[in-house]
Amino acid sequence: MSGRIVMGALAPHPPHLVYADNPKQNEPRAEGGWEVLRWGYDALRAKLKKKDYDVIIVHSPHWRTVVGHHFLGVPHFKSLSVDPIFPNLFRFHYDLKVDVPLAEAMCAEAASQGLVTKMMRNPKFRIDYGTVTACHMVNPDWDKPIVGVSANAAYDYFGNDVGDRQMIALGQAARRAVEKLGRRALVISSCSLSHRHFTTEPGVPEDMSYERIYNHNQYLWDMHVVKLLKAGKARELLDEMPDFIDQSVSEARAGSLTFLLSAMGFPTHPAEVHAYGTVIGTGNAVVSWDMEAA
Amino acid sequence: MSVVRGYIVPGKPQPLLTPDAAPGYRKLADAFGTVREEIAASDADLIMIYSTKWLSVIGHQIQADPSPTWVHVDHEWHDLGEIPYSFSIDAEYAAAYEAAAKKRGLTARTVAYKGFPIDTGTITALKLLNPENRIPACVVSCNMYADRAETIVLGKAARDAAMQLGKKVVAIAVTQLSNRMVTEFIEPKSDRISSLKDDEWNRKILEFLGNGRLEDVSQLARQFFREANADQRFKAVWWLAALMGQNNDYEGRVLAYEPIWGTGSAVVSLKPVERGATNVEFDEDDVEVYRGDRNVLDR
Numbered sequence: 001m002s003g004r005i006v007m008g009a010l011a012p013h014p015p016h017l018v019y020a021d022n023p024k025q026n027e028p029r030a031e032g033g034w035e036v037l038r039w040g041y042d043a044l045r046a047k048l049k050k051k052d053y054d055v056i057i058v059h060s061p062h063w064r065t066v067v068g069h070h071f072l073g074v075p076h077f078k079s080l081s082v083d084p085i086f087p088n089l090f091r092f093h094y095d096l097k098v099d100v101p102l103a104e105a106m107c108a109e110a111a112s113q114g115l116v117t118k119m120m121r122n123p124k125f126r127i128d129y130g131t132v133t134a135c136h137m138v139n140p141d142w143d144k145p146i147v148g149v150s151a152n153a154a155y156d157y158f159g160n161d162v163g164d165r166q167m168i169a170l171g172q173a174a175r176r177a178v179e180k181l182g183r184r185a186l187v188i189s190s191c192s193l194s195h196r197h198f199t200t201e202p203g204v205p206e207d208m209s210y211e212r213i214y215n216h217n218q219y220l221w222d223m224h225v226v227k228l229l230k231a232g233k234a235r236e237l238l239d240e241m242p243d244f245i246d247q248s249v250s251e252a253r254a255g256s257l258t259f260l261l262s263a264m265g266f267p268t269h270p271a272e273v274h275a276y277g278t279v280i281g282t283g284n285a286v287v288s289w290d291m292e293a294a
Numbered sequence: 295m296s297v298v299r300g301y302i303v304p305g306k307p308q309p310l311l312t313p314d315a316a317p318g319y320r321k322l323a324d325a326f327g328t329v330r331e332e333i334a335a336s337d338a339d340l341i342m343i344y345s346t347k348w349l350s351v352i353g354h355q356i357q358a359d360p361s362p363t364w365v366h367v368d369h370e371w372h373d374l375g376e377i378p379y380s381f382s383i384d385a386e387y388a389a390a391y392e393a394a395a396k397k398r399g400l401t402a403r404t405v406a407y408k409g410f411p412i413d414t415g416t417i418t419a420l421k422l423l424n425p426e427n428r429i430p431a432c433v434v435s436c437n438m439y440a441d442r443a444e445t446i447v448l449g450k451a452a453r454d455a456a457m458q459l460g461k462k463v464v465a466i467a468v469t470q471l472s473n474r475m476v477t478e479f480i481e482p483k484s485d486r487i488s489s490l491k492d493d494e495w496n497r498k499i500l501e502f503l504g505n506g507r508l509e510d511v512s513q514l515a516r517q518f519f520r521e522a523n524a525d526q527r528f529k530a531v532w533w534l535a536a537l538m539g540q541n542n543d544y545e546g547r548v549l550a551y552e553p554i555w556g557t558g559s560a561v562v563s564l565k566p567v568e569r570g571a572t573n574v575e576f577d578e579d580d581v582e583v584y585r586g587d588r589n590v591l592d593r
């Protein structure tokens with residue numbers, strides 16, 4: 001049995017997007033907001049509807065670990081995720097399943113690459129909002145199991161190049177595990193591009209008259225990255241990743257984007273960019289790669 | 295109003311969850327116990343915490359749920375077990391703190407939501423220092439973008455609110471000293487400070503604190519951060535020093551200094567006294583109202 005990664009997606013996780021969508025699982029109610037990004041997710045979901053896949057692998061910056069790369073290792077989680085930064089927007093009741101055998105296989109493959117790894121076996125563990133938000137936006141039916149992977153702090157501890165090396169190895173490990181277990185996997189990178197926030201919020205958070213990129217430098221970097229992805233230049237983006245991270249305060253510093261590109265084998269076919277937009281000053285793109293069309 | 299005591303404590307959960315896994319963890323847990331007894335013997339009516347483990351982006355968040363209750367599992371140390379908690383929060387003080395912070399130009403808001411994820415540092419401190427919830431507490435977040443001026447004003451606002459309500463305050467900075475963790479799995483008994491350089495800087499800072507020179511440490515924080523990768527730029531000490539009055543008039547005691555997974559972890563007690571170490575040199579601005587970052591590129 002041979003599996004494969006059927007699709008990859010950059011799926012940013014600002015909780016604002018879930019808030020604006022008003023799903024029943026989220027307690028706060030919104031009047032809308034951030035439509036372009038949400039329409040981008042609509043387009044991504046429409047593509048996914050036509051895809052046959054059986055698991056979502058998600059790498060989230062908001063499950064941050066220092067000692068190794070951790071993997072969710074409990075079959076079922078049900079609880080309330082409250083965003084510690086935007087609790088006014090995100091108080092989400094989640095109920096999700098985990099593909100534990102695939103998580104264990106990824107953990108073992110990563111360990112065989114020399115990475116420090118750990119399975120997360122505590123059933124009381126609360127899932128981070130980066131994981132919940134990205135998974136909800138790509139699959140609001142929650143009818144697929146996930147494999148949650150933590151964001152190791154190697155970029156902060158050793159530097160961007162070392163972080164990228166680890167994430168390349170982690171992405172390769174994910175691909176091998178998917179192939180060995182015969183899964184058809186969607187891999188998502190739950191992260192923004194540029195990531196400098198405004199530190200104030202309008203009285204009505206979804207008041208779009210306040211929404212814009214934090215500064216022009218970030219916009220230029222974001223557009224450069226989007227152009228590289230549209231041109232199928234994932235390798236070139238990897239070469240420039242350390243500069244992108246430093247010069248745009250990018251959330252790619254968490255490793256999620258490099259992990260995704262590596263898992264897909266650094267695709268040379270053009271990515272489909274469904275949307276670009278800002279959320280509280282940060283740059284966000286909804287992007288997908290159909291790996292079966294490559 | 296008065297600040298009857300100030301403390302610096304580490305925010306990692308080992309002294310609470312696995313105190314006997316390493317001799318150093320036990321020493322830290324015992325030091326927490328000493329602080330617990332000091333607080334119990336004081337006539338404080340508020341424990342005010344600033345935790346580097348609670349990061350915020352939108353200004354400064356202040357916990358205002360009168361009784362936050364949950365079972366917490368740390369994202370890194372999930373294998374050490376769960377921490378059930380139920381705390382008593384002084385919501386009146388939280389509201390006063392929010393108002394005082396806004397009056398001084400800061401963005402601030404209270405948070406009171408069921409299931410709000412109180413951070414490991416705050417939980418560890420309150421469980422070990424105030425286990426019976428005898429004294430109401432309040433917690434303020436660590437804004438990831440805030441630098442010295444903003445954080446000092448945040449400390450002054452905490453003082454304003456305490457003065458307004460006539461509170462007797464125990465002020466607690468939850469922070470590591472050096473914050474370089476060991477990035478591999480180790481036997482806790484073999485735990486050590488990540489580098490000799492970090493260790494030497496930690497000891498220098500603790501020497502100052504042992505002499506009661508909190509304001510001097512506050513003014514050294516930037517250099518300490520650069521040299522020893524201090525926790526969140528060591529801004530917790532800016533907040534603590536501002537809340538306690540920006541001076542060196544303390545009787546300082548280092549109750550414990552040990553590694554937790556490579557980080558410098560200390561329990562320090564600061565008791566206000568007359569003329570503790572007054573003859574010192576202050577050289578940084580004393581900011582009263584926050585008017586935003588001074589962007590040198592605009593000048």
